[in-house]
Amino acid sequence: MTIPIIICDDSSFARKQMARALPANWDVSITYAENGERAIEAIRKGLGDILFLDLNMPVLDGYGTLEIIQAEDLPTLTIVVSGDIQPEAHQRVSALGALDFIQKPTAKGKVLEILTNYGVVRPEDILQSQLLEDSASDLQDTISDDKLRLSDDNGVKLDAYQEVANVAMGRAGDLLARVLDVTVKLPIPKVNVLASSELHMILKATDEVSSISAVCQGFIGSGISGEALVLFYDSAAKELAGLMDYQGDVTDAIEREMLIDLSNILVGAFLKGFSEQLDLDFSQSHPELLGLHRSVAEIIHSEQRKWQEILAIEINYSIEEYDIECDLIILITQQSLPILNNKLIYLLDESII
């Protein structure tokens, strides 16, 4: 019997990854949903005995979706698939009735293991190999379709970057949460192609608004280079000091040290998560406080730079229950993009095997 399942994720790259992580010859009909609302609609139509649910999504996120499923007692088994690996997220979705939790990027073995554990997949659900070939060729069609669509935008696969960033962001958030012993609210990473003028605006804000500090760190490796910027809003300094166990007055020196320590955690964890997924190897430069030794205006007005377009991944971390916010912005140079795009295609193909 064909089992109706729903894969709910705002990233089409993530939906494909999930579809490919399903047991190879499992007889299912897949409905894709890009947010919680769509998933709920589909469940009501009886299209989702099993729901694979992402947490960070626009319109209606995973938590909201679980609440509705619980409140209305909708007939579906939910398995959460998320890059948010903080223990708190895990507990919260369990309390909301989720069956289990799969960490992104989804590993095929893990999905089968969970499905078997809960008796969702039984030997008789697995079809004969002949039928398998049919569905495999179906899947192949949708893949080539999606590949075309992915590369529409300036040749940059923004959606794929977003998903890879999502997983890396989850790891960085988890580390931050553990170091500070708090819960970090994870946003949806924004991936954009920036013109140099837009980057100027970001940098300028750090110079003109004295309450913003920025730490930047370069990274290079495997033909890819870029910079990570971490922006802090100074109102947070006192609270941060409390969280990081700094005693006494928060002097400028302590504040600087704190900012550099924190940004190093974020940047290091993000780059590690990012590079591991794409099989890259980076080295990182020493962090530098922007504007401390050199004015940002000088950097902006430097004519030597032939800035073209820059890929920017923006992540806004905020800490629950505290007034602390910081932005992690990963900037990747244009000349790195062809190499990165190839790596992403490889990542996509790899998960078919």
Add this chain to the structure above:
Amino acid sequence: MSKSDIGDFHWMLTMFNNIDVGMVVIDNNYAIQSWNGFMVHHSNIDAADAKDKSLFDLFPSIDQKWLVRKIDTVKTIENQAFITWEQKPFLFPFENYRPITSTVEFMYQNITIIPLPSLTGKIDKISLIIYDVTDAAANRIELQKLRAQLTS
């Protein structure tokens, strides 16, 4: 090799590949014998690909006559030699570590050349150590510009 020797070798290799300083070993024919992580990342040439290749083939922009003379002196006097960024901004054409927010385009380098004696005491290998001094150099250049403005 005993187990602990291999253990020592392992952590030393990790350090060699993660240190934020370039380390290169070349033989008497200027063929690369060792190429650490810093060099791999900044040149995008794998250690395996660099192995046994001539330094001057991999980096044609290096002034061969000039560098050979430096290296010959190091071998003769069996003492280290220095190349500073003020003398020559860089030996290896690497991009700036921070390609976006930096004011200069390439990596300024200080280089130390040291002789590596073999077990018999003969110098048969040379090591180049490459330091990224871009920040210091960029600041110094800025400062000189400002001073020039003040005195003019």
